[in-house]
Amino acid sequence: MASVLSLTLFLSLTHLLVFSMGRELQSHPTPTTTLNVAASLQATRHVFSLSSTAEQQEQAELESAGEEEGSSKSLLTVRLHPREAVKPSGHEDYAALTAARLRRDAARVRGISARVALAAKGVKHSEMEPLIEEDEEASEAASGIEGPVVSGMQQGSGEYFSRVGIGQPAHEQYMVLDTGSDVSWVQCEPCSDCYDQADPVFNPTSSSSYRAVGCDSSVCRSLDVSACRNNSTCMYQVSYGDGSYTVGDFATETLTLGQSAPVRNIALGCGHDNEGLFVAAAGLLGLGQGALSFPSQLGSHTFSYCLVDRDSSSSSTLQFGGDPAGTVTAPLMHNRRMNTFYYIGLSGIGVGGSVLSIPPSSFQMDEGGDGGTIVDSGTAITRLQSQAYTTLRDAFVKGAQALPRTSGVSLFDTCYDLSGRASVDVPTVSLHFPEGQALVLPAKNYLVPVDSTGTFCFAFAPTNSQLSIIGNVQQQGTRVAFDTANSVVSFTPNKC
Incomplete structure (x- = not known):
């Protein structure tokens, strides 16, 4: 009888281990990803040739989308x-x-x-x-x-x-x-x-x-x-x-x-x-x-x-309207004192394939409605509480030791001189949500050019506020869907 129980327990533990490994592998980002330096710099030069071409292109794009x-x-x-x-x-x-x-x-x-x-x-x-x-x-x-x-x-x-x-x-x-x-x-x-x-x-x-x-x-x-x-x-x-x-x-x-x-x-x-x-x-x-x-x-x-x-x-x-379902989902939270913003349940941040040791409370709203994390289309750079930002930055710097550092620019304190390079490998950065959900960011969404000569900066910033904000630079190239009826925000990469 004891041997049967042992075998049953062994099989149960094995099944649980395999299931856990499967979930971890499914949401576990690769340690590094590639940044196309040349393409990013080319885009910075292209900005100054833009004019009203957006309006001229709109009709054709609308027909294509239809x-x-x-x-x-x-x-x-x-x-x-x-x-x-x-x-x-x-x-x-x-x-x-x-x-x-x-x-x-x-x-x-x-x-x-x-x-x-x-x-x-x-x-x-x-x-x-x-x-x-x-x-x-x-x-x-x-x-x-x-x-x-x-x-x-x-x-x-x-x-x-x-x-x-x-x-x-x-x-x-x-x-x-x-x-x-x-x-x-x-x-x-x-x-x-x-x-x-x-x-x-x-x-x-x-x-x-x-x-x-x-x-x-x-x-x-x-x-x-x-x-x-x-x-x-x-x-x-x-x-x-x-x-x-x-x-x-x-x-x-x-x-x-x-x-x-x-x-x-x-x-x-x-x-x-x-x-x-x-x-x-x-x-x-x-x-x-x-x-x-x-x-x-x-x-x-x-x-x-x-x-x-x-x-x-x-x-x-x-x-x-339409189907708001996405590849990665996060709970939509309610702030009883501030009903405008879209608060989401961010549980952690990963660098190089590992989730960082940041207290979950850094991203959570307190009972009075202060703190928490919002998704905002108008803020450009993601803001994190100072301690959370420092942990994220230090992990990225450690994983990017091969890249030549240069002086900071404005609110960016972590910048690199990538002039003369066509591409570089950088640590993967990912946003993590409850139930093992993870949104892996493209490299261009967190290492961004600040000039046309090759200076790139880590596009996160600290804040003294209790509020964290996921900005539009980190959202680029991802369809973000808000479903207020079911209190869900979903993210689907490469669905523009």
């Missing part, structure tokens, strides 16, 4: 473009462009971190100092506000654009896509203060579907900061953490995305005073989880995007 996807009527699809594919950078070289990108990114991260920290303390947006006031003073708000006008290349609330038709007839505008915002808005005539954009500023009098929102409407009451113009028209204000803001009338309009049917009665801001915001884009399409976000107004519980290389002239798609 054929590949079967032109499903259940899908609402629009093309995505990196910023530089919409408007030339205006910088003298790639190093200057990188510096502007990183300044803009730092400003955005400071703003997001401040919002989360204040929310964790119970401070709401509506309790922060508004720029608009009530009744007769509100009618003069758009012309009475003073603030710094800063180049959009030095500020930040998003790096990827889509072409959206505003009004009827549709006026095509480039809109920034932002999973970290809820309220959508567009610059409007008459302008008290409008920044430079690629398209003519939208004039609401030219649209037959434009409708002002009343002060007593539930839509107006849903705004964090609002006021009433002439006791009838709702005014909105959205302020960003870098000091920039947009102020104007709140309205409903018809939006047309790609070749999809027009979407009517979408609440959005018609901004007459827009300070320190986005050069080139006409406004912002809010993709957060709040009640006023575009997905929420659509009633869509699923949407996905794939972000092409930021230095590329090609485009990819933003889709609403």
Whole structure:
């Protein structure tokens, strides 16, 4: 009897060992991967030849996408473009462009971190100092506000654009896509203060579907900061953490995305005073989880995007509806104090095929709603708590000892001189999620050029905030799908 029990126990343990090994091997990345140095540097030089080619390519790409996807009527699809594919950078070289990108990114991260920290303390947006006031003073708000006008290349609330038709007839505008915002808005005539954009500023009098929102409407009451113009028209204000803001009338309009049917009665801001915001884009399409976000107004519980290389002239798609399933899945977490952001259950980070010894609490939200990890389309560089970042960086440096080091650049403290090399092998970096799920990042998603001569930097950065952010550089080339009904975020590499 004892021998039978021993044999049974042996077989059970053997089966468990084989099963465990199978799961580990399935999600266990290889120790190294190859970075194509020559291709990355070529892309940096190509940036300065980009202009409005994105718009010229859009029709052909949309038709191609429709054929590949079967032109499903259940899908609402629009093309995505990196910023530089919409408007030339205006910088003298790639190093200057990188510096502007990183300044803009730092400003955005400071703003997001401040919002989360204040929310964790119970401070709401509506309790922060508004720029608009009530009744007769509100009618003069758009012309009475003073603030710094800063180049959009030095500020930040998003790096990827889509072409959206505003009004009827549709006026095509480039809109920034932002999973970290809820309220959508567009610059409007008459302008008290409008920044430079690629398209003519939208004039609401030219649209037959434009409708002002009343002060007593539930839509107006849903705004964090609002006021009433002439006791009838709702005014909105959205302020960003870098000091920039947009102020104007709140309205409903018809939006047309790609070749999809027009979407009517979408609440959005018609901004007459827009300070320190986005050069080139006409406004912002809010993709957060709040009640006023575009997905929420659509009633869509699923949407996905794939972000092409930021230095590329090609485009990819933003889709609403369809099957959100992906190769790697992570739980979507809820922050009761901050419903805009998409928090995910990140459990660890791997380097060279091994998961690092980082306490899981480094990535988790506390009971007060502080900390945690969000996926954000507008932040470029992934931010980690300082101790977690140090562990990750040190492991990467150890695995990349053969590469020649050089001095740091801006927020990057780990850089290499890869000039004269066509390719190099680097340690694999992977993001790990519950139940053994792992997303292996391509080398170009974490070792990035900062000039056109061969300086590459490790594209993660530390933060003093408790919040971690998975940025768009790490998301490039991966379709990221959000399924709020089932509380899942999925990642599918190479599905742009």
